[in-house]
Amino acid sequence: xxxxxxxxxxxxxxxxxxxxxxxxxxxxxxxxxxxxxxxxxxxxxxxxxxxxxxxxxxxxxxxxxxxxxxxxxxxxxxxxxxxxxxxxxxxxxxxxxxxxxxxxxxxxxxxxxxxxxxxxxxxxxxxxxxxxxxxxxxxxxxxxxxxxxxxxxxxxxxxxxxxxxxxxxxxxxxxxxxxxxxxxxxxxxxxxxxxxxxxxxxxxxxxxxxxxxxxxxxxxxxxxxxxxxxxxxxxxxxxxxxxxxxxxxxxxxxxxxxxxxxxxxxxxxxxxxxxxxxxxxxxxxxxxxxxxxxxxxxxxxxxxxxxxxxxxxxxxxxxxxxxxxxxxxxxxxxxxxxxxxxxxxxxxxxxxxxxxxxxxxxxxxxxxxxxxxxxxxxxxxxxxxxxxxxxxxxxxxxxxxxxxxxxxxxxxxxxxxxx
Amino acid sequence: xxxxxxxxxxxxxxxxxxxxxxxxxxxxxxxxxxxxxxxxxxxxxxxxxxxxxxxxxxxxxxxxxxxxxxxxxxxxxxxxxxxxxxxxxxxxxxxxxxxxxxxxxxxxxxxxxxxxxxxxxxxxxxxxxxxxxxxxxxxxxxxxxxxxxxxxxxxxxxxxxxxxxxxxxxxxxxxxxxxxxxxxxxxxxxxxxxxxxxxxxxxxxxxxxxxxxxxxxxxxxxxxxxxxxxxxxxxxxxxxxxxxxxxxxxxxxxxxxxxxxxxxxxxxxxxxxxxxxxxxxxxxxxxxxxxxxxxxxxxxxxxxxxxxxxxxxxxxxxxxxxxxxxxxxxxxxxxxxxxxxxxxxxxxxxxxxxxxxxxxxxxxxxxxxxxxxxxxxxxxxxxxxxxxxxxxxxxxxxxxxxxxxxxxxxxxxxxxxxx
Numbered sequence: 001x002x003x004x005x006x007x008x009x010x011x012x013x014x015x016x017x018x019x020x021x022x023x024x025x026x027x028x029x030x031x032x033x034x035x036x037x038x039x040x041x042x043x044x045x046x047x048x049x050x051x052x053x054x055x056x057x058x059x060x061x062x063x064x065x066x067x068x069x070x071x072x073x074x075x076x077x078x079x080x081x082x083x084x085x086x087x088x089x090x091x092x093x094x095x096x097x098x099x100x101x102x103x104x105x106x107x108x109x110x111x112x113x114x115x116x117x118x119x120x121x122x123x124x125x126x127x128x129x130x131x132x133x134x135x136x137x138x139x140x141x142x143x144x145x146x147x148x149x150x151x152x153x154x155x156x157x158x159x160x161x162x163x164x165x166x167x168x169x170x171x172x173x174x175x176x177x178x179x180x181x182x183x184x185x186x187x188x189x190x191x192x193x194x195x196x197x198x199x200x201x202x203x204x205x206x207x208x209x210x211x212x213x214x215x216x217x218x219x220x221x222x223x224x225x226x227x228x229x230x231x232x233x234x235x236x237x238x239x240x241x242x243x244x245x246x247x248x249x250x251x252x253x254x255x256x257x258x259x260x261x262x263x264x265x266x267x268x269x270x271x272x273x274x275x276x277x278x279x280x281x282x283x284x285x286x287x288x289x290x291x292x293x294x295x296x297x298x299x300x301x302x303x304x305x306x307x308x309x310x311x312x313x314x315x316x317x318x319x320x321x322x323x324x325x326x327x328x329x330x331x332x333x334x335x336x337x338x339x340x341x342x343x344x345x346x347x348x349x350x351x352x353x354x355x356x357x358x359x360x361x362x363x364x365x366x367x368x369x370x371x372x373x374x375x376x377x378x379x380x381x382x383x384x385x386x387x388x389x390x391x392x393x394x395x396x397x398x399x400x401x402x403x404x405x406x407x408x409x410x411x412x413x414x415x416x417x418x419x
Numbered sequence: 420x421x422x423x424x425x426x427x428x429x430x431x432x433x434x435x436x437x438x439x440x441x442x443x444x445x446x447x448x449x450x451x452x453x454x455x456x457x458x459x460x461x462x463x464x465x466x467x468x469x470x471x472x473x474x475x476x477x478x479x480x481x482x483x484x485x486x487x488x489x490x491x492x493x494x495x496x497x498x499x500x501x502x503x504x505x506x507x508x509x510x511x512x513x514x515x516x517x518x519x520x521x522x523x524x525x526x527x528x529x530x531x532x533x534x535x536x537x538x539x540x541x542x543x544x545x546x547x548x549x550x551x552x553x554x555x556x557x558x559x560x561x562x563x564x565x566x567x568x569x570x571x572x573x574x575x576x577x578x579x580x581x582x583x584x585x586x587x588x589x590x591x592x593x594x595x596x597x598x599x600x601x602x603x604x605x606x607x608x609x610x611x612x613x614x615x616x617x618x619x620x621x622x623x624x625x626x627x628x629x630x631x632x633x634x635x636x637x638x639x640x641x642x643x644x645x646x647x648x649x650x651x652x653x654x655x656x657x658x659x660x661x662x663x664x665x666x667x668x669x670x671x672x673x674x675x676x677x678x679x680x681x682x683x684x685x686x687x688x689x690x691x692x693x694x695x696x697x698x699x700x701x702x703x704x705x706x707x708x709x710x711x712x713x714x715x716x717x718x719x720x721x722x723x724x725x726x727x728x729x730x731x732x733x734x735x736x737x738x739x740x741x742x743x744x745x746x747x748x749x750x751x752x753x754x755x756x757x758x759x760x761x762x763x764x765x766x767x768x769x770x771x772x773x774x775x776x777x778x779x780x781x782x783x784x785x786x787x788x789x790x791x792x793x794x795x796x797x798x799x800x801x802x803x804x805x806x807x808x809x810x811x812x813x814x815x816x817x818x819x820x821x822x823x824x825x826x827x828x829x830x831x832x833x834x835x836x837x838x
Contacts, residue, residue: 065779065782066783067785068782068783068785068790068793068794069784069785069786069789069790069793070785070786072740072786072789072793073735073736073737073738073739073740074735074736075734075735075736076735079735102779102782102783103779105779106779106780109778109779109780109798110780261726264726264727264729264730265725265726265729265735265793266729266735267729267730267732267733267734267735267737269730269733270730290794293793293794294789294790294793294794295780295793295794296780297780297794297796300719300722300796303719304723304726306684307680307683307684307723308683308730310683310684310685310686311683311686311688311689311727311730313686314686314688315494315686316492316493316494316495316498316684316685316686317492317493317494318492318686319492320492321491321492358822358823358826359528360484360521360522360524360525360528360822360826361525361528361714361715361716361797363484363487363521363826363829363830364484364485364487364521364826364829364830364833365488365830366486366487366488366489366833366837367488367489367491370488370491370713371487371488371713374487374488374491374684374712374713374714375487375488375709375712375713375714375716377714377716377719377796377797377798378780378796378797378798379528379796379797379798379800381798403777403779404777407777407779407782407783410782410783411782411784414783418785
């Protein structure tokens, strides 16, 4: 058992000065110091630092680290067709594994305790998560080129074969890379499995225009009309949503996963945060892949979501740091089906981050939440714990592999692919 | 003498694998390893890390750290009048000193080796810079309420009385807080001193509209017509610049200091980067004060300048990471009169930063410059050196004071002012 004391704790009710005890993978107690203390294996004096639930990176393509700083500053379609797709065609299981590991290391340095991932070579991905002790949810990225009957196997395989840290959700890439027949089939699958459905949705204007041309309605209306949202789910990006789309998301309890850094770097546009907030749309936060971001840094995501809201509305009062922090933590957990990882509370999984409050960017402490959102950065992440296990602390990784070996492998495979 | 070897060096010509030797406050050699090596006091194996010139924070109000996370998410005028001004009225020399020290610590953690500061209690500010060994340039922030004859004293005092690390430039707050008579007087001063002139310029549309109402022209045209730019200088923010304003800046070699994070958080708007680049306007980068940012993080500034350019132009190819990195380093040095601090080259001041390339956000190394701009953050700053002296290394400060004492004082004074 581990005891954390003498710090701040970000609880659902706000910031407290409670103790937090961890027993195995779960939080066994949150409250004031008690006389009847058990015997602890480890006692951590937080010395004023903040314990918060880990960030949930609710949309990413971890294996794309090899394209970091290799495919920048290009218009979206050139970027995809000239840089991304030809490079991805050369990926192997080995090289993807090395690239995924670089991403996982970066998640740990920025306080991410779980990711919702869409990419290739998913068995390698799931194995790394299992072996390292990192929490990962796979999202299907099926396109018209795939056999969608494999969805059943995909869903069962990743929900059962890699232990408690790995799970899967139904998903496909996007409307424009599939067809009506496939989507109708998916409707059958999600009803049989009673499972939520996820995909890229309304990332660009041309994607939405194309869908209206093909189907007469927006992607959200199309998916809704086909029953894909009958068991929940949601979309990644969600930039070009109509009022009606946002209403559907609100009514059905769907989650819009925001990817501000990607939408900024690819000039995709601004999420309609004000309207989504007014309608009560559920929100989560993701980094998208490192090729379009290029960092995997949830601090920067939270920051930019608020800044882009202010710029879009031309109003310094726009945005809501507390709401966006909540989206980045418990909103993501709910979206990813990780209901036991959403908060620091008794019985929840011990997926937690220690925020160093002794760095100057956190001082003075006028408002912990605003400090996190407006001036926090990965240098404030002192420890990242997943399921009660410390995977990162004081700049060191505890994942059973030497980061230098991972960097060397990633460098080698990157040169093989990109030259 | 100190020898740095086995790393990368960001030189004016690009990234090299040279050695860098430091003798006293200056760089004594940059080049390949040599047989005729002197006796070094210290030999640093960079192990693949990057040595780069320190960031120059070319516009800030360091003493405003006490307002971090205390005055957010308000429209600009409410923010200034209801939050900032009443709080600032309570500042003392002692409290300002504590707040400045928090800012200086943060500069060191984010690789800033010099700042261009506009604020109150400037003697305390200059003393801290001198005593810590941090490089600081004071910028006058005169308003109509001040006696502008004091400008001579200000200029001489801060350029001579605090040693080689402290200097000063002529400056006033902004057009809307002064009047024509004062500006005509300043014209006389800058001609006598043959000195550049600085101020906030075109930060908001209403500021420019007001100037046109009062004077019939934009701030830039007004200042230019009065001869204020006859010896150079430039403006902070520069958002609402007309083509003609940008032409004046280009023709006279004036510097536009970009403050993207502040302009985003206060919803002030977008700098016209494309037009400024086309016209060849000189650029520098600043954080503005921590009340309007809220971090003092040049990585985030460089990042957001590029992202805002892409969003404004609706073009993923907009922006220029290499140009903006150069602005954040040598552009700032030139603007601040620090011509000997602009680069890693023989004879230049040893104002340098060691970037940790062994963090996952820097891997793989497809492009060092893009890594810095698009995925770098303060956790990559492993060492910050000013004038040959290490002030920050591996998370520790070497400034002659305990950061905890500084945090405690800043916390105490903040509570006294804000309650």
